[in-house]
Amino acid sequence: MFDTELLRTFVAVADSGGFTRAAERLHLTQSAVSAQIRRLEDQAGCVLLTRNTRSVALTAKGETLLSYARTILHLNEDARARLAGSKFTGTIRIGASEDFASTWLPYVLRGFKAGNPGVALEVEVGVPPVLFQALDEERLDLVLGSRCRGEARGWSLWQEPLVWAFAEHDQIALQEALPLAFFPEPCPYREAALAALAWKQQPWQIAYVCPSISGVRAAALAGLAVTPLPRSALGNGLRELGPVDGLPELPNAEFLVCIVENGCREPIRVLADMIRDAATRIDAG
Known part of the structure; x- marks a missing residue:
């Protein structure tokens, strides 16, 4: 044993x-x-x-x-x-990008709360760079977010391609400035998309800015703009554009969980492990 x-x-x-x-x-x-x-x-x-x-x-x-x-x-x-x-008590301050907060994270938090009723959970939904900054300043205890480049940190949950999303049955004219839908700055998807377009020397204009995935998806569904999304977020009504359509390839999006380093409490580690297990099961499924 x-x-x-x-x-x-x-x-x-x-x-x-x-x-x-x-x-x-x-x-x-x-x-x-x-x-x-x-x-x-x-x-x-x-x-x-x-x-x-x-x-x-x-x-x-x-x-x-x-x-x-x-x-x-x-x-x-x-x-x-x-x-x-469970004898765990106290508060865990969680930061999560919408990729997590609007999908399976609430169910993981529910399971954690059921086993640890003495722990209060506070969740802040935002863009990853802002959340990671709050973690570095110890205003958050645990952050779930994504990155497309930059220094590795925390634990990688999974990776998937970042793709250009657009209305399934509409055509886009690349001879003109490419209309784009983005999350507000700072945003790793936005930075990766603009870097790729600069390398391609493709003209562009920001046509739509919204803080939610549903908002930028709606702009793409309506044929108003192209938006960079993880491939799993395409859903019905959107198609993936790429080199065959004249657009450059985008890097992978890596999804992470990070915890505060200084004086990390055991409940935070337990929650991080539950999140990692849930992500493993989802990725395997």
Whole structure:
């Protein structure tokens, strides 16, 4: 049987990408983290991580154990909560882009709240750069958002192509300035789209600005503008434009969950893990 504390350390190293950040997250010394990983490898009877001076990577057997480790830790938390009742208290301040807030996130929060009635949840919906800034300033505890480029942070939930969306049965004239529908600045989709159009030297004009996905989708559905969206957000009535239509390819959108680094409380980590599990199930489905 594996020691759950060793599994927790192993997951922290895998998630953080190294011993130093894992030690900070667990409030341990780096040598203590290294010692716990060696003990876990002794229990497993195999090497779980490959190490060099710059990075740590999972071996094939480490990848296998990681999935089991998450399940074991979550079952352990569930059993403790059901038998003794969750003792978590306080408030978690959550920032979420609309990609999350209008889809499956409320159901994850409902499940967390059912198991942790003593924790109050406050949710702020906004654009990712603003939410990440609030996280850095410790005005939020956990943020779910997306990025198309920039420094990696937090945990990646999934990636999918960012595409040009337009009315299914309408035609767009690229000889003229391309009408665009965007979220307000700052917005990673907006930045990626304008960078791609600049590389293509395609004239453009901003025809529609709306803070919600439903708003920019409505502009595209009406044939008023082209808008950059994750492919999964196209839905009925919209089609994907691309190089065959004379438009440049767009980068992938990466969806992330990040938590406050300083003094992170256990309930925040538990909620982040629930979100990651939900995203894994959705991506697998």
